[in-house]
Amino acid sequence: MGTIKALRGTRDILPGEVGYWQQVEAIARGVFGHALYSEVRPPIFEQTDLFARGIGEATDVVGKEMYTFSDRGDRSITLRPEFTAGVVRAYIEHNLGTKAQVQRLWYGGPVFRYERPQAGRQRQFHQIGAELIGSDAPAADVEVVAIATNILQQLGLKSLRLDLNSVGNGSDRAQYREALINFLTPHQQDLDADSQDRLTRNPLRILDSKDPKTQAIVQDAPQLLDYLGDESRRHFDQVQSLLTALGIEYQINPRLVRGLDYYSHTAFEIQSDDLGAQATVCGGGRYDGLVGQLGGAATPAVGWAMGVERLILLLEQLQAAPVLAPEIYCVSQGDRATAQALVLAQQLRQAGLRVEFDLSGAAFKKQLKRADRSGAPLCLILGETEAVQGTVGLKWLQTQEQTSQTQADLLQDVETLKKRLALAESTP
């Protein structure tokens, strides 16, 4: 076939499913609004260096998953593989920290990672996320988690698990890292190939390995939680007791190590059993070092991102896609009648009604059939007779009741029409 198709790992979101997207976006927007988070919209591409520095050279995201290219000015450009680095860059660039001590921000849009597609994983996918910049309070961590759980709850998603861990601060982690390397090095030969590789690059990730032999070795490894200093310990304890106070269930997962370098203290992940291998629906944590690392004043921050496609995979298991049905379906035959019908439809739309207009001019039989399928409770009928009289037929499709009145009267009395429509729609 010579026709052009969407690139591997990209997808068109078509009318039949777009209702899910609008549902997710509307709920997220609502929840963020109630918590006074403001939307930010950073650019889709940035200087490559921003992500390399922000996310960490050693991570897979930077090492092998970025969409990087040179533009015509020979600049190295990267399509964002996540939002956080861009949001923080904007925060620094526009001195948002000087406008208010605490910035509560949210975002949504496409991100890009060059990966092998599979269920719940694409090259262009969409994230919705939150960043709370400027507070190191445990309550900030919990606020952000609570917003995530609110969104998931309002979407009606059940059987989700919240995993929680603390990766401590930089020096906690450095000490632990050393202890872990010391522990693992004697076992080096017995680790799986990937883990051997990670021993020097990113040893904490070895804890997460699914290889059974590696798992067995890791079983007796020192625990990160034992290496937390007093500060980190206290922060983690407070996060837990606040979560409990909010009635948010969680489980401590000492092996939860977020992939990106910038995390510190709290790390969390929300997973579902109904998604196969790509089980994580929301991931996030605290990243107190990032703002400083990107050239801003040292500023604590915490945030998360959700994968919209994964949310929708779960929603599909629960409900049909919301669709917008017309309230009125308008049929007509003949040039004069069609012209009048079009005017009528236009005026009804301006009066706030959802009106679908049949363009076919086909036999009323066909048009009525489409009216029926459209789901509209009311069909307006204009033929030659009505055109001459200046009237319009009103056919209520559920009861088959049909009346006629003048077009002028109909428009005069849109309010009672609306009431009848509301009644008809509530009793389908």
Added chain:
RNA sequence: GCGAGCGUAGCCAAGUGGUUAAGGCAGUGGAUUGUGGUUCCACCACUCGCGGGUUCGAGUCCCGUCGUUCGCCCCA
């Protein structure tokens, strides 16, 4: 980047080496002229993702390629 499965119309599919590629849904036209949800009839793939090969003959076997699915890896 690695491993395995799959790829027939808009959708769901039968077909597994032999003349014209089942069926269903949707769509279009019709069953007396201006009225729906039922029914009936007709039409709707010169072609089986694409390219090459084996064979007298391929949707059906082989190779490649692209896509997709499921794992690994990684992450949302």
